[in-house]
Amino acid sequence: MKLTLHRRYTFAASHRLHSPQLSEDENWRAYGKCNNPYGHGHNYIVEVAVSGPVDPETGMIANLADLDSFVQREVLDAFDHTYLNEQVPAFKEMVPTTENVAREIFRRLENFPAARLEGIKIQETSLNSFEFDREKSGGSSS
């Protein structure tokens, strides 16, 4: 039997999907409205999954207060109410699609000390979501 704890967080941010490797026309074709030069925003929902043995003293895989403060410090403080393209260094180099946001969040949380990070699920809107899973990604987030 394997136990996985899932915790849900939210942040709001803006982004613009634009690749410097593509022409203006190609960017418009690839990204449509998401290429609007002024950017646009979403309320993102992030589900963080961690696994590990249940500590008999606490009955917990990881203390939620520790997980919450780690996610707050590593992700929410850096992402919430920002323009991702300009204010999160990783997105100066890569397009902040939700795929890449999921990878970056995984990278930032990978070293959570109290339990093993299994994966990240991120919902950009209620109609689309993306998952980045340690097993299926071979453990690398890059």
Add this chain to the structure above:
Amino acid sequence: MIRITRKIEFSAAHLYNNPKLSPEENRRIFGKCNNPHGHGHNYTLEVTVAGEPDPVTGMVLDLKDLKEILQREIIERMDHRFLNYEVPELTGQIPTTENVAQLIWKLLEPKITRGKLDRVRLYESPDLFVDCTRNGTA
């Protein structure tokens, strides 16, 4: 293989306290959950059974049977109960979502005779849930 999921809800009270720890340590580790009067949640439980559909009925298992198992094993045991004091299987354990999910797996696993129990997902709130799966499956 097909996975079939049935959802139920139950409401229960609990508190987190380890008698081996001092009151100060209990408050530090468990925070508000250490309130000696307890507090409660509306739990949502999703139970997933995996198997091949029967060629005659087209069903992995009869959902009516699963509904009855969930009623008998989970609702009657946990709904509108104080988990620490009224669920004997949790005696000596802290009724965290992890431990309650594990107990639900242990209660249901032997009762599912058509198909195999594949996953128990227990939500304490929309923002916190625990998955219990067989070893080696995620």
